[in-house]
Each structure stands twice: as structure tokens, then as C-alpha cells.
Amino acid sequence: MRCKRGSCETTQRQIDLNDEPKKWASFFNSNRMSAKGMGLNYINPIMRNGEQVIELKKEEIEKATEEWKQALILYVVGESPTIAATERYIALQVNTVSKPKVYYHNDGYFLVRFANLDDRNEVLYSGPHMMNNKPIIVKVWSAEFDFNKEVLQTVPIWVKYPNLPLSCWSQDSLSRISSGLGVPLYADECTTKVERISFARVLVEMDVARELPKKLKVEDPNGRVFEQAVQYEWIPEYYTKCMQVGHQCNKEEGNKPKVAPRWSINGCRNKLWWVA
Structure with a gap:
């Protein structure tokens, strides 16, 4: 079938635009970036009372929570130590085979992820803790953790x-x-x-x-x-x-x-x- 000048070109551009999501997905799947990051999938949100709701699955949350059950929240009252200083302090508190991973949150607290519950409990149970003459609040991490409510008040x-x-x-x-x-x-x-x-x-x-x-x-x-x-x-x-x-x-x-x-x-x- 013949087409007038310019009409076939317009149709081809429309086809290309429709294929755009597939092209981007293929790009990330085949790119070296997929080896460094985590591939994601599109999952339809649900509609409830006319509003879009993102529904999470219990088994997915439980699996992710299990990975953090050996973590502690550390908050140094009136002080903002570095991650390196926090790591040195923890090393003095417990003799671990595997070095715990220390994360800093912009709200001002640290999340310390230990290799096992025994190492976590060694720090948790050995209080009260002090760093540079400043008290340290130590709490077990939970999925419902709220820094402003749990650390700054409870x-x-x-x-x-x-x-x-x-x-x-x-x-x-x-x-x-x-x-x-x-x-x-x-x-x-x-x-x-x-x-x-x-x-x-x-x-x-x-x-x-x-x-x-x-x-x-x-x-x-x-x-x-x-x-x-x-x-x-x-x-x-x-x-x-x-x-x-x-x-x-x-x-x-x-x-x-x-x-x-x-x-x-x-x-x-x-x-x-x-x-x-």
C-alpha cells in the first residue's frame, strides 16, 4: 500500500512512541546496570473508593523485616558522631567475628546491622552507653519504627x-x-x-x-x-x-x-x- 509523502513517517513515529516503555525495559535488562542494581516490575495498583492504593503483601514485608531483625538503633543525645567513630565505639563493646554495618540516617540516628542476634544483644544489654560523655539511646529496630516518636520521646x-x-x-x-x-x-x-x-x-x-x-x-x-x-x-x-x-x-x-x-x-x- 502506498502512502502520501510524510504520512508513513508520522505513522512510524507513533509506533516508536508506543513501543517506548518496552524499549526502556529492554535497555535496563540488557545493560550492565542490571548487574549492579535490582530490576523492578510494574504491578497494577488497586482502586479503592475511587482512590489509588498501593497494596503491599504480608509475605514480602515479613521477608524484608527478617533481614533487619538483628539491627539496633543508636542515637547519641546532643552529639553527631561520624560513622567511623560509631564503628570504633561498637568495636569496644563487643568482640564480633563479622564487622557490623553502620548506616547513618539524616534524622540524626544510626542503624547498626549485626551479623547475628548474639552480637546485637551484647551491645543492647550492656548499657547504659556513653560516647564523649554523651548518653546513647539504644533500641531494637522494628518494622514500625518511628524515630520522632520512639527515640525522641520513648x-x-x-x-x-x-x-x-x-x-x-x-x-x-x-x-x-x-x-x-x-x-x-x-x-x-x-x-x-x-x-x-x-x-x-x-x-x-x-x-x-x-x-x-x-x-x-x-x-x-x-x-x-x-x-x-x-x-x-x-x-x-x-x-x-x-x-x-x-x-x-x-x-x-x-x-x-x-x-x-x-x-x-x-x-x-x-x-x-x-x-x-
């Missing part, structure tokens, strides 16, 4: 219960008492093995936007009520102006996070066990 804090009755040193009782402060995480080795009876020491995740209780009212099975004193090894300074821990909005006023001195009792190690 903080793991070591607490002591001085003169806590020995009848209350069980896993269940420590969990119940500590739940009056927040979410109980761990009891240290001295508490677990009752190697020191002057106080129990527990790691509790607390909302520092609220006033930290100095005592708890406890009732025993016989109905006897007593007040249990609470001491904090580190009291993070929460700035209501910017709603963050250790933020520099009040730097000109000289406000600094309050840090309690570290302690040691008869060389007892800071190794911990699960509480609740």
Missing part, C-alpha cells in the same frame, strides 16, 4: 528499686512493678542471680514527655501497701518547645541532658536477662 532507662523486698525479685513481680513506669525490658545479671540485694536494677522503656515517677504504690497479696522508691541512672532532658530529647533548641540557655554517674558493685557485669 526512651529505655535503667532504674533501681532500692531496698526492694526480696519476695518481689521474681520475674513476674519485677515485671508488674516495672509496668507501673512503662514497658519493662530486662533485669541485669546481679538482679537475676540475686548477687546484690541492696537494690534491683531493671531496664524500662518510658515516655519521657511525662514526669518520671519517684515512687510506686505496691500492694502485696495480703493487702499490705508500701511505697517503692525509684531511682534513675540517667534522666533525659525533654524539651517541650521542640518535643525532643537532647535537642539544641535551648542550647543558648545552657540546658543539657542530666546524666547520672555509672556504677559498679563488686565487679558485677551488666549482662541481662529477659524480664517480660
Whole structure:
């Protein structure tokens, strides 16, 4: 079939434009870039109530989450160390066969990916941590992790219960008492093995936007009520102006996070066990 001058050329251009997506896909599939990166596929979004919704699959999320379950979040309050400095600090905390991978997030925290859970737990359980005399907030990474809510407001804090009755040193009782402060995480080795009876020491995740209780009212099975004193090894300074821990909005006023001195009792190690 013959065509007038210019009409066949226009038709050919239309065909080329229609084939453009296929050409780009073929380019990346055959290019050396595909060996360095990850090839992607087009998956139709769904329409719900007239709006486009991207629907993720449970098995895909679970697979990706599994790859990060041995990771920790590290945030140095009032300090911005380099990745190299963070790597050196971690090397001093745990003797690992495989060097952990340290990532820096622009929000100001580090994500440390360990080779296994044992290495991760060695750092997690050995607090409280300090770098250049600045406290370090250490948290387990989770798929729902939100830096602004979890690190800048909800903080793991070591607490002591001085003169806590020995009848209350069980896993269940420590969990119940500590739940009056927040979410109980761990009891240290001295508490677990009752190697020191002057106080129990527990790691509790607390909302520092609220006033930290100095005592708890406890009732025993016989109905006897007593007040249990609470001491904090580190009291993070929460700035209501910017709603963050250790933020520099009040730097000109000289406000600094309050840090309690570290302690040691008869060389007892800071190794911990699960509480609740």
C-alpha cells in the first residue's frame, strides 16, 4: 500500500512512541546496570473508593523485616558522631567475628546491622552507653519504627528499686512493678542471680514527655501497701518547645541532658536477662 509523502513517517513515529516503555525495559535488562542494581516490575495498583492504593503483601514485608531483625538503633543525645567513630565505639563493646554495618540516617540516628542476634544483644544489654560523655539511646529496630516518636520521646532507662523486698525479685513481680513506669525490658545479671540485694536494677522503656515517677504504690497479696522508691541512672532532658530529647533548641540557655554517674558493685557485669 502506498502512502502520501510524510504520512508513513508520522505513522512510524507513533509506533516508536508506543513501543517506548518496552524499549526502556529492554535497555535496563540488557545493560550492565542490571548487574549492579535490582530490576523492578510494574504491578497494577488497586482502586479503592475511587482512590489509588498501593497494596503491599504480608509475605514480602515479613521477608524484608527478617533481614533487619538483628539491627539496633543508636542515637547519641546532643552529639553527631561520624560513622567511623560509631564503628570504633561498637568495636569496644563487643568482640564480633563479622564487622557490623553502620548506616547513618539524616534524622540524626544510626542503624547498626549485626551479623547475628548474639552480637546485637551484647551491645543492647550492656548499657547504659556513653560516647564523649554523651548518653546513647539504644533500641531494637522494628518494622514500625518511628524515630520522632520512639527515640525522641520513648526512651529505655535503667532504674533501681532500692531496698526492694526480696519476695518481689521474681520475674513476674519485677515485671508488674516495672509496668507501673512503662514497658519493662530486662533485669541485669546481679538482679537475676540475686548477687546484690541492696537494690534491683531493671531496664524500662518510658515516655519521657511525662514526669518520671519517684515512687510506686505496691500492694502485696495480703493487702499490705508500701511505697517503692525509684531511682534513675540517667534522666533525659525533654524539651517541650521542640518535643525532643537532647535537642539544641535551648542550647543558648545552657540546658543539657542530666546524666547520672555509672556504677559498679563488686565487679558485677551488666549482662541481662529477659524480664517480660
